[in-house]
Amino acid sequence: MTATGIGAAVPRKEDKRFITGAGHYTDDMNRPGQAYAYFVRSPYAHAWVKGIDARSALAVDGVLSVLTGENLAADSIGGLPAGWAITSKDGSPMVTPPHPCLAQGKVRYVGDPVAVVIAETQKAARDGGDALSVDYEILDAVTETGQAQTASVRVHDEAPRNTAFEWEIGDKAATDAAFAAAKHVTTIDIVNNRLVPNAIEPRAALGEFDPGTDSFTLYTTSQNPHVARLVMSAFLNIAPEHKLRVIAPDVGGGFGSKIYVYPEETVCVWASRKVGRPVKWTAERSESFLSDAHGRDHITHAELALDERGKFLGFRVKTVANLGGYASLFATGVPTYLYATLLSGQYDIPAIHAEVDAVYTNTTPVDAYRGAGRPEATFVIERIVEVAAREMGVDPATLRKRNFVKKFPHQTPVIMLYDAGDYGASLAKAMELIDYKGFAKRRRKSAKNGKLRGIGFSTYIEACGIAPSQAVGSLGAGVGLWESAEVRVNPTGNVEVLTGSHSHGQGHETTFAQLVSDRLGIPIDQVEIVHGDTDKVQFGMGTYGSRSGAVGMSAIDRALDKVIDKAKKVASHLMEADPGDIEFKEGSFTVAGTDKSMAWAEVSLNAYTAHGISTAELEPGLKEGAFYDPTNFTFPAGCHICEVEIDEDTGVTEIVDYVAVDDFGTVINPMIVEGQVHGGVAQGVGQALIENAVYDESGQLVSGSYMDYGMPRADDLPSFRLGFTMTECPSNPLGIKGCGEAGAIAAPAAVINAITDALGHEDISMPATPQKVWQAVRSHRFAEAAE
Amino acid sequence: MPTVAMTVNAKSVSGEVETRTLLVEFVRDQLRLTGTHVGCDTSQCGACVVHVDGRAVKSCTMLAVQCDGASVTTIEGLAANGELHPMQAAFREHHGLQCGFCTPGMIMSAVDIVNRLGVPSEETIREELEGNICRCTGYHNIVKAIGAGARVMNGGT
Incomplete structure (x- = not known):
């Protein structure tokens, strides 16, 4: 390094x-x-x-x-x-x-x-x-997801029951058979609240x-x-x-x-x-x-079939997803192929059947928002697993471990082929970081202070990169999802990289330059990353789905392969050696078995002067491009554990500890990756605790400003504690899985699992505002008293 | 239209404005100092924070004519003689920014917090940031950066 x-x-x-x-x-x-x-x-x-x-x-x-x-x-x-x-x-x-x-x-x-x-x-x-x-x-207007299909209002004449599609995935018969053989069935009904990005x-x-x-x-x-x-x-x-x-x-x-x-x-x-x-x-x-296109807005009924030991046998999911007033650009792919294909979570589930209806309502169009389908899937499975563990009296970590996918590659019943991971490792590390063993003691201490303490797990998985092109094409995508790059070496040896990825906070100008620095042995200030201009960059599919590292940088890596190959040929002409004998390391070209060497900048200059190369055999110049299409989606995964304290008198939930252990494969810049996790978790915590896009019956957006919408502020959030595990991603040359969405995917389930653990019942919906939590505490206390 | 004259980043400036022109509009549109940003329309996000006579102010909530004769510092005026202000350096060092859009307002607020409170605790920093919204960082590194910047501004390292 x-x-x-x-x-x-x-x-x-x-x-x-x-x-x-x-x-x-x-x-x-x-x-x-x-x-x-x-x-x-x-x-x-x-x-x-x-x-x-x-x-x-x-x-x-x-x-x-x-x-x-x-x-x-x-x-x-x-x-x-x-x-x-x-x-x-x-x-x-x-x-x-x-x-x-x-x-x-x-x-x-x-x-x-x-x-x-x-x-x-x-x-x-x-x-x-x-x-x-x-x-x-x-x-008249219809705004509620659950009412769209039965409302008398017709948003579009072309769409009876306001329904855009009724889609399914998985094997219904096999799933029904799994339920018939089950010793225990856990059922949940949950809402994934609408968010404004x-x-x-x-x-x-x-x-x-x-x-x-x-x-x-x-x-x-x-x-x-x-x-x-x-x-x-x-x-x-x-x-x-x-x-x-x-x-x-x-x-x-x-x-x-x-x-x-x-x-x-x-x-x-x-x-x-x-x-x-x-x-x-x-x-x-x-x-x-x-x-701006909104995010989420699902209602879901889910059932999990388990055997007497808590082994998952089958999973059945019915979701209604709100598209809003129109189908936005990628909207229809979100509640289908970005959602239901992840319903296996980190688990070996033999049979899954999911049905998704997408509906039109008189609301702002909904499309992909950080995580896009995968937070919704994670929320469904991580909530139902937690509830199942509680119902069966099994420790939630134990139940998860018992069902983790342990052998790779693993084919799920819902399309995805998980290529690499170690889910036990991230769970173990997170449990150690949060001191799971000491939780009971901490809970007793909180109780002495009149607080309810709870702990919640979220062992999430996501499919990122959103590629390969043939795969997404077969699933209905209208475009190929490769990425392109061009590496231009200037005569003085500095480098311009033109990428089809786009940076809007992710720090590509740094991380992409780090890759070039690593490969060419030049400092990052000698590297300029050019993006975001169709006149400069030949083509690109852009940045979303945590794809810029796994796909965008892989394209740069491929172009760098070609540049190095060409530079070696130039060096072979200059040093009168066989190209196969040229070695390139840390910015220096050497001829194997000799003391001949040339520096990077010498070779690049000579590539342009072309005085020392035979241009009949080798073109002048040093510029190469690549289009890279990966062999599979990538599968970042990890374990987030949240610990909360609830004030029974006010209903205020405080996140007293939050641990995130993620496996993103190769990490280029740990500082930037940690920042991505912080931001993602903040958005996930926001969804769980305060964020909500609320429409009234007439279709007015009630939470339409920062005065009304619960944007997380600094004092709503804790500092986060992060850890990493690492299994290399085999589906791209750099081993990168992607990190941009993990926090937003994992956090809502971790927070709600912690709150329900603290409350002692499952009756809470997102966002778990102080008012809702206060009512949840009260209603169950009265119910218990009545019994 | 009235004419306003003020000192912005140690330079005397003046211009004709509509009476309804906000300070942020004057700064961005007339002075072309585009480092100060507008992120909302309800005085909540703090992307537009500048200093007026040494105090942090949301420039979307003040009229340009109210600043006649005032001394205004924007993010462009924070670095002196080509040297980053310690708070700017701290934001870079601690990765206190991602997309950079809230950053100018964050830094101007941070400098004001430290001017008023010295070296505040993490809890105080979080409370003081109530008027600045960031969607990228989860505030984790912003809070760290402000703590570090505060120590340097108060003579530490």
Whole structure:
């Protein structure tokens, strides 16, 4: 390991600009002559748009234009696509009705964009929006996941019972047989609460049309600018791919919410040509709450069949997933192939059958949010395992160990082939870290202080990388999910790496440079990572699903293989040796068995001067690219244990200890990986304790601001204690599994298992707010007293 | 439109503003100091914290005209003579930032906390950060960074 190579906790290269205020986020960009967009959004959850009268808006000083869905349709601008095809169990395709960027006919959630006002200034655009007259015929709304299929309200005419698909996975007959043979069956009904991703940078877009070249440039807050360009080109008909440049500069957090193509950036690009001016839009936070794709929102009934020793025999799951008003880009893949395929957890379960219905409601569209399907799966299985252990009187750690997958590779009954892991090791390490043996004593001590103490496990698994392409294609994905990289060595020996991954907090400029430093033996300050610009990077699938290390860096690694191979050939010409005799180590080329050597920078310079190489045999230059498609998903896994203390009088839950032991395979920069775990756990704890997107019956988002939505603050959270175990991932050359989502996946079950352990009953739902916990304490105390 | 004049990062500046122009709009849009960010519209997130006459202020909650004659420091003015402020250095050293969007406000708040409280305990730091929201870090390393920055600002290492 070099000082800046793989495994080194190097401070981040990107930090300098962020700590000095010199970052370049989309809203920091300004183009000469730019105008501003303001989106007029539906204040109603469900309504017909009977008419739009733009006269008073156009009369506002500075307003340039008012554009509506009719204008979009007249210009043949298409609707936003649903990019993951799901087939119902009866063989019928999913129902995904049109999703126009500006309402055409109906609005289907509060915040659905109806029109855009373009003006000289942001304030004038807003004033124009306030003046716009829209005539609505208000309809009844349905917002509750559990009521969507029986409600009289029809969100889309095309979708009877408001159902997009009724899908299943696994072997129903085998699962039924397992239940018939069971000695014990544990049943749970749980809700996975709806969340708002809340990246602190609000979404923004700046579209510009160049009439001289008939081309567009879009600066936008995207996790995957190439995918945005592809969708805008292939589905929306905004511009051909080669006439649209998408730049995602510094992006202030994503968590999934900036994967998708939204109406606003699409409209800004389109409008820039219509008004002949660059058009800029930046969301206000209230708009973010209404228009960023939300996360989770499942209701689930699950049954676990066990034998007399507690061995799992079968698992049966029925889930209804809320898609919101429309099917967002990856939404249909989330409650299916990113969810039900992980229902085996870390366990050897012979038979699993899961059914998932996806429904439309008059709510903001739901799509992948940190973890995407895997937190929901983990919550189901880790809750039911904990409940089963309590029902059977078995220690929850013991029951888990008894059922862990111990031999690899392991084929689950729900598609996934687990390639490597050691679940016993992470459980043992976490138990040691939290001092599980000493818990009973700590509980007694808490009781003396009038507090209820509980401990909860979450032994989670996730499937990351979201690849290989053939596999995801066979499951319905609309794109391949490889990654690309290009390594450009400059004549002076420094290196530019162009990657299709996108960094919005993950620190790629550092970790990717560490890989280059490790392989080429040059310091990381000699390496520049270029990302987020479709004109610079040839193509890329972007960053989500903890894929940038496992897939993105593997592509860089492959390109580095080629660069080193080529450099060795250059060195062989220069040192007049056989290429097979050239060795490259720590930045130096040597000829085996001789004292001849050349430094990295000498070889790179000579690759460009080409004076010493025979160019008939070897091309000048030193630049190579690679497209990398892994052989399997990766399977990060681990054990999180949470310990809580509940104040019976106030219902306040305090997390008194939180231990996370994760197996992420190879770790490039432990400091950055730990930071990813901290942030993920914080989001998972937020879901468990305070976060909740709440709609009232009319479809108004009640928790639509930071005054109302429980964003975790510093004093809501503890410091976390982290540990790592390591099994190398065999599915990519670096052995990386990925770390971005683990915390958000593991934490909710660990927290709720701890709270239910403290309460002594299972009757609590997320978020376990003080009010709910207080009521849960009271109701059971009265019930006990009544007995 | 009224004209405002103030000192921003030790430079005299002035400009015409609408009376409804917020300090953050003046700083970002007119002075083009884009390090100060806007993350919400309810004065909750703290991404816009600057110092006005030495006090931490949410610049989304103050009108530019209220700052006429004031001395304002933004994140761009924190480093002196090319040297990072100890709090900036601590955030880097302790990985107190990920996406960087909340960071300018976090650092400006952190400096204010230390100016007021010296070397606060972890619990106090967490309470004092009530007005600054971060979605990336889980605050773990921010709290560590502020503790470390506080020690350096108070003469420690």
